[in-house]
Amino acid sequence: MLKTYGCAAVIHPTGTGKSFIAFKLIEEHPDAQFLWLSPNDYIFESQRRNVSGNFNNVVHMTYTRLIRMNEEELNLLCSEYIILDEFHRCGAYCWGTGVERLLKNCPRAKVLGLSATPIRYLDNCRNMAEELFTVKGKLCVASEMTLGEAIVRGILPAPQYVTTMFQYQQELHRYQKRINWQVPNGAKDISQRQLNALRRALGQADGLEKIFSRHLKRNGKYILFCTDWAQMQKIKAQLPQWLRGIDDSPQIYCFYAGERETEAEYEEFLKDQRNHLRLLLCINRLNEGVHVADIDGVILFRVTSSPILYKQQIGRALTTGNGKQPLILDIVNNFDGLSSVGTIRAEMAAAVQKLRSAGKENLVRVDKFPIEEQVEDSIRLVRELENTLNNTWDTWYAEACAYFSSHGNLAVPRRYVTESGMQLGVWIQTQRAVFNGKARGNLTDEHVNALNAIGMEWGSVLDSVWNETWKLAKEYYEANGNLLVPDSFQIGGIDLGKWTAYQRSRKKNGRLSAERVAKLNEIGMVWDTVNSRWEQRYAQAKRYFDKKGNLDIPSSYRCEDGFLLGMWVASQRKAKTGANKSKRLTAEQIDRLTAIGMDWGGTQETQWQNAYRRAEEYYQQNGNLNIPYAYCTVDGYRLGRWLARQKNAGRKSGNCVMTPERVAKLEKIGIVWDVAR
Structure with missing residues (x-):
């Protein structure tokens, strides 16, 4: 598929070895250059530790690092193969834009995508496999397997599944509010009786102390997923009470993003072989792309019913590979979450039917797994209450x-x-x-x-949103005479600048329908913005020249619309020298910039002289250079920071170059070097 179509996606659940497929591809092409993109460094490092070999032909990069790269840096990244790990994450606007730029820059690269699911459930169910791996109408998915199928075929072990609730008072309050405000008087008595019965049923269910005592082993090793820092602290404080019937000295570890110290705790947890209960509390870690060995189970303290996150987290228990039946203790705080396991049941049923229909009965290893529903009566009562409310x-x-x-x-x-x-x-x-x-x-x-009868539109929510945003774009066009919307421009809470840029990108890639193209043409859409935007920025540069008499613009200088004009002027110097081939200036553009005072050479020296002139003015006004670090001039130049860099250069530290000529000029206006030179 890679050879024929240039791309392929592998959609397999966590723990089935997706990353090994990519490493095998790398191993089979030792002379080819690979670029491996993933959400963070930790995921790749963990995957890399699980395979042998040098893989010196692989360059790893995070999606976040990619979006910060300029065109020149992107050119250096061009590889024969690109691996998009967890490719469903490319649906995020910024990350997706970075990937689009990369693929446009590397049109001949073969692209392999890896993900447990291509669906972005909380983003209008976008299918990223269709968006990234469709070539000439063909969906290039080389292999696809659900979590349920992996369990049915014995690739992943069938778990022991326990589900219960905690902190359900907020959910009960939500139902009470619905009854008070939404239910007609005639049905209120029935709804209230059902809610009261639900409240009693939840109160009679076993507490976490009994559930933990019944299912956790004293020498067991478990990952406990938390939602945020506040929840982790509450759980950590209550764990001694919940676990007192199992182990009076449990070993508690914490692992969360943003703190390097917790990575050491994670490593200690992995190595801990003591005869005690060992728990690793996680926030935004181990959700994806990481294999954790010798785990007896996972405990999910969930406040979301996100299918992706749910499957990634239980995947930590199913990938142990140690022959034990893993425990999944699903503790939710909302009634929607109680039905999450039903998605796995449905996937298993579909997989069994598919295999049997294909005459592959021998591949069916298991068709169900034990589920202990601590709140079974509550689930029934919730359904009855929902039926009443929906009536x-x-x-x-x-x-x-x-x-x-x-x-x-x-x-x-x-x-x-x-x-x-x-x-x-x-x-x-x-x-x-x-x-x-x-x-x-x-x-x-x-x-x-x-x-x-009252104007319902049955199309997708995305269609409705697009049409509403188009109306805002039309208002902008009527007010400004064009659709050259600044990137940072917002109206009605919508990022209209980013939206118009996204429409151009989709049209360029052949993904914008003819109907939408026509609607945008109606309001003066400019599809090729390079020349149009250049003219717009040139006009801003000329206004600066007319006012100041030069183009010696600080890099931090912003126009009234927020545009960084100083950085644009610097980019034009690079474009003239060919440092940025995709945006090379024409002879006419060079002449026009020269006519308004563009200094094409010695940019750093010019900038230094401009800064020195500001320091000289300060000295003439104040009689010294005792400038605070945070001091800025009237035009916004950070003079205090510049002076600190000069002092560092004088001490031969930092990146600033200090020549004898510069030393003499600075000493002429009273610089104090702080230390003997």
């Missing part, structure tokens, strides 16, 4: 009619809440999702016709 469809429809009367449409923002506290935006989106088969629910023909 108030007419109440919701009345609110939708009121919104239509006021606004003339049903383009309700997702976070919109009515005066009575009903989340109408969420409800409208749910009706669309049910209609399009993307969510469960009961939407009758009568309901559909009623919504059609």
